[in-house]
Amino acid sequence: MDDLNGNGISGKQFLVVGATGELGSRIAGELSSRGAELTLSGRDQEKLGALAGRLGAQSIAADLTLPGGPAGIVDALDGQPLDGVVYAAGVVAFGALAELDDDTLDELLLTNFVGYARLLRAVLPRLEKGGQVVQISAVVADSPTAGMAAYSASKAALSAFGKAAALELRRSGVRVLDVRPPHTETGLATRPIDGQAPRLPQGKDPDAVARRIVDAMAAGERDLPSSSFD
Structure with a gap:
C-alpha cells in the first residue's frame, strides 16, 4: 500500500465529478494539496470556474441528468488519460413514499446512480x-431510512x-473505492429537491471526511463504510 503523504496522488490525473458540491470541492482541494492534477466537473458553471481557478484545474461544465452529459465530460477530456475518477455528485429528497412524485424520483436516480453508471462506462x-x-454513496446504502426510500x-x-x-475490473488493475459516509455537515439536507429534512444529529x-477519503485513495483502500469515519 502507498503511504498517506501523497504517494499515489502527486502528479496523477484525477477527474472529480460533482466538484462544486461541499464534499466534492473539499475532496478536490485535498487532492490538489497533495499534488494531483485535476479536471473538475459540475453543473454550476460560475462556481465551477471559481473553484478551478483557485486550484489551477481544468473545468468541464455538464448536466449529469441528461443522457449525453456523462459521456460529454469524457469527450471534453480530448484524449487525456486518467489515473482516477471521483464521483461526488448527489441530490437528496425527503418524504413519504406515497407522496413521491415522478420528477423527484427521476432526478434522484439520474443524479445519484444513472449518471454514475453512464460516466463509468464512458471513462x-x-x-x-x-x-x-x-x-461517494451514503450510510443509507447499508441502512435504508424511512422518509428517504x-x-x-x-x-x-x-x-x-x-x-x-x-x-x-480486477484484471485491468483498476480498483473501485466505495465510500458510504455517515451524515456529514455539507448542508445538503437543507437543500433537498423535495420535502423537508427531519431533525438530524450533528x-x-x-473537511475531516474529505481527508479520510483521500487518505483511503492514497492507501489503496477499497471500502469505506460509515464506521470508517468514527
Missing part, C-alpha cells in the same frame, strides 16, 4: 492501468453497481 477506456474509481435506493444502487464493476466535519 473506462481512459483509465490507466492501476487507476481508481471513487464513488428513493434516496436510499439510489445510493444503494450506486454502491452495488460499483462493487460489481470492481469484480469486472454530522461529521466535511
